[in-house]
Structures are given as structure tokens and as C-alpha cells.
Amino acid sequence: MKRTTRLVASLLAGLMVTAALPAMAQTETEVPATEERIEHGFEQLRERVLKALDRRLVRIDRLQSEIKASETIEPENAAHLTADLSASQGQLTALVAHAKSATTFEELGAIVDEMVYEHRIFALRTPQTWLVLTSDFGVSVADRLDAAAQTLADASARAAEAGYDVSEVEALIDDARTATNEGLALVEPVAEAVLPLEPVDVPDPARAIMEEARSDMSAGRDAYHNARDTLRRAAELLAEIVGSDAA
């Protein structure tokens, strides 16, 4: 009886060990596989972070080139934008080195947070730069419209001295000057409105301010087009009056 009992016990023990062996073997192979997957995921995340940093650095480079190439941007506005962009460029470059040496997900997460929330290259710096460039360019367009109106006014004055009735031409030139001033009043304040915006202002109030700025730029452009069309009508009328087909 004792032998039988011992045999059964031995069999049960053997069965239990046999049943447990495959599970034990599986666990031993899964541990390295999981670690490998985690390591692989970490490297993938690192690559994404580095690409995201590179995209921002490329964008900064382009914006700086646009500022440098602009013939119309106000020097103080250019200096303001360039300083902000250069600061971000330096800090993002440092983050690249940090990302390459990071060893934990937490470190990469912190890098992403800093990259996005402390610089806002796409949501703020890019449209901000374009709005300032556009505003200052728009001011220069007003200068050119004024110069064109003066050129036409001078021609009209000569025709008047020659005895022609140019009152309608002069009225059109006045209308064009009024439209130019309306456009300038919309376009000029844009740079001043968006320049002070910082990453902490995103999304509010930066979003609303920049939307309004863009809307003003579009309205200013429409006023400029109106001024240009009016000047063209004035030139055509003057040409008609003096019998010239030059215009």
C-alpha cells in the first residue's frame, strides 16, 4: 500500500512537472523578446523625435532665409524675428544631442514636450514670420501706389496746364489715394500685433490675433487692388482726354 501510494505520488509529481515544463520554457523565451521589442520601440521613438527636431530646424533655416532675403522688412522687425528664431535654433540643436543620448522613454517625452510647447515653430513662429514679412511688404506696396498716383497727378497737371479739363482724372486719383490709405491702415498694424506673441500664447490668444491679422491683410490687399484699378481708369481717361493711346 505504501509503495502504491508512493508510486501515485511520483506519477502525479511527474505529470505536474511535465505540464509545467512547456510553460517554463515559454516564459524563458518571452522575456528577451519583450525586452527586444521595447528596445526596438525606443529606438523608433528616438528616430521620430530626431526627425521632428530636424523638421523644425529646417523650417527655422527657411524662415531666416526669407527674412534675410526680404528687401522690405523693417530692420527692427527683422531683428526681433531673427533673435527668436536663433534662440529656438540653439535650443533645438541642443535637444538633438540630448535625444541621441537619451536612455529612457521619460527623457524622450520631456524632449518632445520642450520641442513643441516651448518653441511652437509651426503653430506660431512660421505664421508670425510670414505675417510680419507680409505686413512690411504691404507697406511698401502703399508707397508704390502713392508714387504711381503722384506720377499720374503730375501728368494730369501738365494736361491741365495745356488747357485740358482733367477734373475727372483728378477725382479718380483722389479716390485711389483714399483706397491706398485704407489699405495701409489695415496692413501696417499687423506686424506690431503679431510680433509680441510667444509660445505660451498658443493657442490663446495667439490664434485669434493671427486670424484677425490675416483677415486685415486680405482686406488691405483688396483696398490696394481697388486703388490700382482706379489709377488705371484714371490713366485711361487721361489718355482719352489728351488723345493718346499710351495708357
Place this chain on the structure above:
Amino acid sequence: MTSKGLVFALVSAMVLGACGGIARPDSRAIRPEPTVAESPATSSGGTQAPAIDPSPTSTAVARPVQAEPEPAESSPGTPSATVTSDGPPSTTTSTGESIDLAEVRDVLDALDALLGGLDSHIDSVDLEEGETP
């Protein structure tokens, strides 16, 4: 009108038709005038506003001179059609200053290009671009 005057007036009218200028009936045209830029040059627009004054400049181009009907046959107060042409200086005593509207057209064409540039600038403002890594 003498036959000489008639021929002169006819030639003037033909040249006028070809060039399209008008004259101011004053007596300034027979002497060289310094060219004065009529629009301030700005450093911003990329194009310079052309001066409308076609009076002689410092370049080597022959100075335009005025050909017009004999003064005695021009009625006072009536615009006299005068054109510019190249040639030796005239001894005409009463001449005019032409108005070259082609210059005005050039200024307006330059404005078209500037406004196109402004359109491109405004189109570059994209507020929808996200900050997603």
C-alpha cells in the same frame, strides 16, 4: 496760313499721330531741363517708379525737340498738339513739354507685379499647420 506753315502743321500732325504726345504751350522746351525724379525711390518695392518727365537727361540720347505749328497760327488758350522727336535743336520760340503716358502705364504694370507678390505673401500664411511631432 502760308504754304510753308500748312506743310509744317501737316507734318506735325502726322508725327503726333505716330507718337501720341501733347504739348504744354509754354516757352520752356527749347532749353535743356534737368530731369527730376517725380517719385521718391524706395528701397522696398523692387522696382523703381519711372519718371514721367521726358525732358532731356544726362544720357547720350539726343535731346527731344519740339515741332509745332507756327506760333502765330495757334489760337491762345487752345491746347497745341506737340510731339517729341529726335533731331537738331529747334529754334522755335514757343514750345511745349510732352506728356508721356507710356510711363504711367509702366508704373501701373509694375504695380500689378507688386500686388501679385503681396498675394503670394498672404497665401503663405498658414494658420492650420499643426505642431504634431
